[in-house]
Amino acid sequence: MGRLFSLTYPTAAVLLAIRRGHRYGFDVMDATGLPDGTVYPILRRLERRGVLEGAWEDQAKARAEQRPARRYYRITPVGEEAMEEVVARFPALVRIFTPDPKKA
Numbered sequence: 001m002g003r004l005f006s007l008t009y010p011t012a013a014v015l016l017a018i019r020r021g022h023r024y025g026f027d028v029m030d031a032t033g034l035p036d037g038t039v040y041p042i043l044r045r046l047e048r049r050g051v052l053e054g055a056w057e058d059q060a061k062a063r064a065e066q067r068p069a070r071r072y073y074r075i076t077p078v079g080e081e082a083m084e085e086v087v088a089r090f091p092a093l094v095r096i097f098t099p100d101p102k103k104a
Contacts, residue, residue: 005046014042015075024070054072055072
């Protein structure tokens with residue numbers, strides 16, 4: 001994975017948030033506590049490298065909800081392979097994004 005991108009703590013947090021179901025920028029920011037100046041460049045970089053795939057939502061839906069259109073992200077098969085390194089390098093961060101079965 002190191003060849004695709006630098007695996008930093010913020011990058012790992014973004015990937016884990018997306019894997020947990022947070023699919024667009026503001027949602028990822030809320031989940032990670034990272035600022036937009038960190039999250040959006042990471043999302044773009046991971047998409048360029050094929051780790052994430054992004055798609056714009058329908059403009060009509062966004063307009064109906066009176067907000068800008070969102071770009072939704074999902075982890076690609078390449079990204080799923082990269083998650084192995086995320087889990088190995090950041091076990092404490094993984095626990096933050098893993099639901100507690102006792103609370104479910």
